[in-house]
Structure formats: C-alpha cells, structure tokens
Amino acid sequence: MSVWPKSLITIGTGLLTARTASRLRRKKTAVGDQEATLARLTAQFARTSFWPNAGIGEKLGPDAFRTATPLRTYEGFAPAIEKMKQGQADVLWPDTCAFYAVSSGTTIGRTKFLPVTEGMLAHFRKAGLDSLLYYTARVGNSGVFRGRHLFLGGATKLSAIPESKPFQAYAGDLSGITALNLPPWVEKHLYEPGAAIAQMADWPAKIAAITARTSSLDISLLAGIPSWILILAEALRAHSAQGKARASNLQGIWPNLECLVHGGVPIGPFAEELRAALGPGVNFHEVYPASEAFIATQDSEAIAGLRLMTDAGIYYEFLPMADFDANNLANIGHKAVPLAGVKVGIDYALLLTTPAGLARYVIGDIVRFTSIEPPRLVYAGRTQLQLSAFGEHVIEKELTDALTTVCRRHQWNIVNFHVAPLFVNSTTGQTRGRHEWWIELKPGTTFTPAGPQLAAELDVELQRLNDDYEAKRLGGGLEAPFVRLVMPGVFEHWLRHQGKWGGQNKTPRCRSDRLIADALAKITLFARD
Template sequence: MEVINTFMTWIFKNRIGQIEKFKNNPLEIQHEILFKLIHTARSTEFGKKHHFRQISSYKDFNQWVPVHDYESMMPYIQQTMQGQQNVIWPSPINWFSKSSGTTSSRSKFIPVSPESLEECHFKGGKDMLSLYVTNYPNTKLFTGKSLTIGGSLQTNHLDYNKNSSYGDISAVIMRNLPKWAQLARTPSLDVALMSEWEEKINKMANETLKENVTSLTGVPTWTLVLIKKVMEKTKCDNILEIWPNLEVFFHGAVAFGPYRNLFQKLIPSLEMHYMETYNASEGFFGIQDQIDSDELLLMLDYGIFYEFIPMEDLESENPTVIPLDEVETGINYAMLISTNAGLWRYKIGDTVKFTSTLPYRLKISGRTKHFINAFGEELIVENAEQAIENTCKITGADISNFTAAPVYFGENQEQGTHEWIIEFIQFPRDKDTFVQVLDEELRKVNSDYDAKRYRDMVLKLPIVHFASEGIFETWLRSKGKLGGQNKVPRLSNSRDYVDEVSKLL
C-alpha cells in the first residue's frame, strides 16, 4: 500500500501546476471559459433565442442574456427532463440533481451534463486531493479508503423520460465515478445510495467497521450520526480505536464551526485535519487551499463563468451585474453562474465575500434570503411562512410574527432541532397539536427538512415558544428598530435573534 500511496500522491501533485495557472491568470481563464460556453451552446434552443452567434464581447453577453433564477430557468429544465435535447446544452443530459425547493415547487432539479460531471464535479474532487497532498506531503491517505457519506439516488426513472434519473448531487457523482475511484471508497455502492436512512446508516456502520478508513467525506450532520453509530456498535470511546489511520474530514454544505468541538472529541488527534469544500448541485466552486485559513480558493477552470451582484442592489429592477475582474474584497455579493450544464446567468442563492483578489479567495456569507441550513435542511422563509399559514388554518390559531433558529448538537443534545418563537393574536386550540402540525407542514413544503426529520435521526420535533402579543415590538424597540422598514428576521442560522427575544418571554 505504501507504493500505491506514493504513486497516487505523485499523480495528484501534478495538477498543482494547472491550479497555479488559473491563480495567476484568472481573468484570461474566465474569458476563455465564457466564449467556449457560448460557442458550444450557440445552436441550442436557448442559444438561438439569446443571439449566441452574435455575442463577441462580455458587453453583448450582459445585454442579450437575462439573469435567471430557478423559476425562469424551469421551463427549459422541464423540457430537458421530458427528453428534449439541445435545449440549454448540446450534450445529452440524462442526470438531474435534486435539491431543496423554491416558492413554486417542493424540489429543484438541476441539470448535470457529461461535461459538468467530468470537468467540474470530478475535477473538483481530484483538486481537493491535489491540494491536500500538497499541504500534507507525508500523508498516508491512499493506504486506506475514503468513507463517503452521500445522499440517495432515485432508482426509478422519471415517469415521462425513462432515460433520465435524479438524486442528491453526491449520489449522482458517486454513481458515475470511474472504477478506480470506486475501489478507493467505502461502503459498497448499493449501501451508499440507499434512500432509507436508518437502515443505510446501520449498514454503513457494519460495512466500514473493519475497513482501514483514512478519510471521511460528507456533510457534518450525517457524518456525526455515522460515527456515533459505529461507536455504539463497538462500545469504543473514540473513533480512532476503530479507524486508527483516519487523518482528514473533507466537509461542506453547512457551516462547520458549530460541529468542530464535537468532531475533536470523537476524533481526539492533533493529526486530524479538516478541509472545507464548496460543492453544490449546480457545480463545484471552491476548495480550502491553505492549512491555517478557512478561506476558499475560487476554482476558475471548471467550465463555469462567474458573475456577481452587490447585495444592496439585488432587489432593484435592473441590478448591477459585474464580472470577476470588478469584485472587491469585503463586499457581500450574490453569485451568478453560467455553466457547462446549461445554466445561464443563474442565481444560485448563495452570497459570498471575497477575502483576496490575487488569487481569488472567498467565504460563503449566507443566502440571498433568510434561511436555516444548520443541518442541510435549507429551510427558506417561503417554506416557513407557508407552513405557518397552513398550521394556523388547521389549528384555529392566528399569529402576528415569528422567528426561528437552530439548536445545534451539543453535550446533551444528540440531535439538532429548530427553536421557534411565535407571537399569537389567537392561540391554537391545542399547543401540542400546533407543534405536530407545524412539523408536518414543514415536511410537506421542504424535502430536505423532511429527510433530516426522518425518525428523528438528525432533527427532532421543533421547540415552539407561544408568546403573547407585543413581544417582538418590545424587542424591536430595544434595538432602536421599531417602525419604518425594520422587520423581524424570520429565519437565521445564528441564534442571536432567538436568544435575545427569549429573554423577554
């Protein structure tokens, strides 16, 4: 295994020269990508409609191609899902990544082309390893296996297109990995892609008990669930008793800060490393490339062209859109992408702040709307408001305001939950029923929340505080924000608002 480890380390280090090239020539690389995308898609339905053959400059692109969100891209995506090809991208698109929904639909389906798999998602995974072995040249990573904790794959094809399938992006990637990569990971593909999470976690634990696991890859929430299941089965005090050569956790999707102490207790080693990635259904965007920094290097040669909208301008009728060369550090931007899967000037919903422009490094600063995504549930305000409205109708209640935040895993907290403070004009007929119905309605409108609530494995039933009228007015007054355009933040990943208001209960 030492020989294999040495060889694989050498292979992955060879990519560093190409990474240095786009770090040193970012604008040239992005210009090449934009016009490669336009040239490739010029004969698609979308390309014809938006004059791709006449586009000869970024100014033309900005003028003729409108900014899109999921709702405006959805007609093109639906055509593709129904089996029509050459709509948004010339290559056949038979895979779709399912992610959390929007106001108009419970789930989004993001196209995944052969190019986006190979040149973006797979390339991102390889670069993650390249940067890791460069930062830790004495690694023994390839002497063992990577334990990958992915999502589930829809095994039945789309009803209206038998050639198309969908699932979480991690599952789509895993299903399409080359054979050499499949041999380097655990558990078996059949187990890794299971949709029944309780059985899946149990089988994953059983399959990986005797493996030499050297790395973990996944979302912090489900990774913690699996580690605890393995420790439960083996009665061990920490996971290094089972996987003594474990050296790195590649993580993403949710903020890692709240989980760091828990991981350090379960993996008590100063030699354990944590490396963040920025990978989404729409593409692989960033990788932590420095040991002592949580900044992410923006990956510029993955077939994605980046643009940005300053957040203060996002809601204007004609927002200012700028290319990469005009961004400044410290400013909150909404990110737009045009991709080799046929997304064009697409608002992914994330906000970022650049920390450096040579090279381009950034931090994920949040979402374009208030949200909770502490456990991968991606609960947005529209979901919460719809669920609250339905719950009030069912339970005979009437509310005036609410705010909610996560309760993170902790010493005596095996699962997470959401804590709500709701101000009632008319209290429900039964408070326990209200909580149950609220939970049910949230599960109906948000598939990711529903998955995390499955058998209380990640999220427990919400905690609801039933407040009388006036509490939020008192809180806003105390902050000097009463009246005008000041509003109660509906959802937040931070507990600041909930903790402050709860003092007034």
C-alpha cells in the same frame, strides 16, 4: 475495461499532488482561466436552440456577455428543462440529457430538476479530484489516497421520470448520479460505503449498515454533513465496544483516518464536538459544493477562505447585494461583475454559467471574498433567507458566528437553530419588533444554559458583527432578542414532517417571515409572545 492497480494510483496521486501544488503557487492565472472557460461555454451554447435566440453566440467576452442576456432563476429555465426531460436534443446544451439532480436548495422551496449533462459530469469529476488534490498539496503528501474514502451522502438510487416517456430520464440526489458515473479506479479502490448501502434511503438503517461494513476497513477520509458524521461516529464507537473497550474516537477504529471533508453547512457550531469524535490527528478540509456546480475548496488555513475553482468548467459572475432585487432580475444583469471586478469584503449574489446549459443562473447563494490573489471566498448565506423584517439586513453567516461564539464560550454544543422575526403585537403589548431564536443544544452540559442569558450574549455578538443591527438596537428600532431553548428532537421532528430527514438536507437558519418558526411553535406548543 482494466482498472489501474492501487500501487499505480498511489504513485500517480503523488505526482498529481506535486503538480497541483505548483499550479496553486502560480500568480494571476484565475482571470485568464475564467475567460477561457467562458469562450468554451459560449461555443457550446451557440450549438443549441435556446441560446442564440436569447442573445448568446460565440466569442462573447466578459463585458459583452453580461449585457447579452438577463439573469435568470430556475423558473426562467424551467420550460426549456421540461423539453430536455422529454428527450429533445440541443435545447440548453448540445445533445440529450438523461440525468437530473433534484434540489430544493433548502428544505423550503420548489423542487428543481437540474440537468446533469456529460459536460457537468466531467466538471464534477475534475472538481472532485482537484478538491482532494488541494488537500494533499496543502498537507504535503498524498497519503490519504492509500486508504478508502467514506462518503456519507444522500441515497444514490435514481427514479425514472414518468412524464419523460418514451425517453428514459432519471432524477435523484446529485451524489447518486455522480456515484453511478465514478471512474472505475475510484469505485474499486476508494469509494465507500459501496453501491448497495449507498442506495439506501432509510437513514438509521443506512448508518447501521455503514457501521457494520466499514468498522474493519482502512478508512482514511470521511465526508458528509457534520450532524450525520457525529451520529455515525457514535454508532461506530458503540459497535467497537462489543466485547472490548469502547474506542474514544474514530481514530481508535480507523488508525489511518486523516481527513474530514465537510461542506454544505458552517462547521463552526460542530467543530469542537467533531474534533473530539474524530480524534486529534484528523485534518478538516472544507469544500463548497452545490447541485449546480462544485464552486470552491480549501487550499490554506480555514480562516483564509475557500479557493474559487476557476479552471473546472464553470464561469462565475458576482452581483453586489446592494444591487440585488429578486423582482427585477431582467434589468440588473449589467451590474454584475466578472472575477476581475470583485472586491474584498463585499457581499455578492453568486451567478453561474455551466455545462448544464444554464447561463447567468442566480443560484441563491451569497459569497464574500476574503482575498483577490488568489481568489478566496466564504459562503455568507442565501439571497432569500436573510433576516431583514425590520431593515437590519442580517445574513446567515452572522447568525451562525454569533451563536458559535457564545456557545463555545460556555462549552455548549449546538444541535440546530432557526431565527425568525417577532412582530409588533398589540395583544401582548409588544410595541417593537425583535428576533426570536429557536435553539436546540445537546444535553449534558456542565453549566445549564438559560434563554435570557443566551439572548443577552447573542445581542452583544450580533451588534459586533452587523452595523445595521447595532443601529436598530441602539436607535430603539429593535427590542432585544428572545431565545427559546427547545427539547431534543424538535428540529428532527420538523425535518421528518417535511420529508427531509437525513442526507444533505438542512434547516434554513433564518427567514424574514414566520413560516418555520410557527411550525416549530406548533410542535413545541409555545404560545406566541
């Protein structure tokens, strides 16, 4: 197959940028996009063995769809997915499925095998390209396509699923599956770090190999988790100093670097350090990808939220968190609303219906709309990873925002953190519960942080951000928080022990139990207060 020349790609992406800019300016198209998507998906579901018996047929509108079949988590699909892994055709989606994205959502939880059907591959190709075109439309030119794009993702090597034999099925990181299915023009003219390095699972070795390969290339776009971007930046600057002056930032190595694509974790705690490491001319472009779907991408200023990708093959529903009950999903599906029914400022559990054959799937994410026209939202946390042991209903976004505000005020750089409850303890005389913050800061600050100071300022910020927390604190239901500043490497040690060091893995920011906090206590030998 012949591959388009680079010059044609440059011209083509310029035309696509103009078309995308025009499309994004159109008013009131999102709801129609969603209704058309639902019609296409249900037409495919009607061709399967599972869905006609589960209430879904063709020509279901949004209102009928939300009462036709209950909400499901992964466990509700697991038996059908096992059949797909064995090579059975037409189970959740027409035809067979040979690829499965392995995901646990966070470093805690059951491993999931998410089908990556041909329909899902088409979705990821379209949404991935559209997310870059949203960027070029936003900045007004397609210059980012003139250079190469370095993706710092998980290992792309896939593993055969033994229990699938004689059918040949493979599992691995979603980035590995999509890398094997890139359009030829992307693979030839854009994709880095190349197939061999991308397959590496040893992250220190992978960073070294990427540094050696890309330091002399024309990299215009960099994508990855912030913490690993910073490690790569340091490695590249050290490499650049061999025999000459050390580059002060990555633009000193890659003069045409103009875009950092980030997602997966809030960038707030890393923003200032990233700007210094990358260079003053690098634009940040936020995306909201998941193993289940590519959900949203930035189309304006970051503060505006991310534009929901309504025409990329995914149908969305939104269940108000006030109605969410993980133990009663079978009876609350009618309370979910389509895009046409959402409101600004309400926290919703996100439900997806996708070409993987998953309908009304509760992926575990919480989102909050910042605008309706166009539909923009922010990621607010996980349904199972809220901090509410004392009825305070604090979500991940509020914890992250509070810590980011405090640390920015003092020019402290955050490496990692986790928040857990400290319960009443008659032995120590603690008569009321409180929050326990485990925080790792980057060493070398001008003003040395202290736990009590951080605790006091975090308390003030969290009261400002969350009314329930404020009521608990002012009413005496919660003690002031307690902060533990840990030595460098503690969170890395915990992630390595979980087998989750590197790639897209991340530490859960909070839990309403002490599963992670007690593990951190063993590593640091802190006594329980």
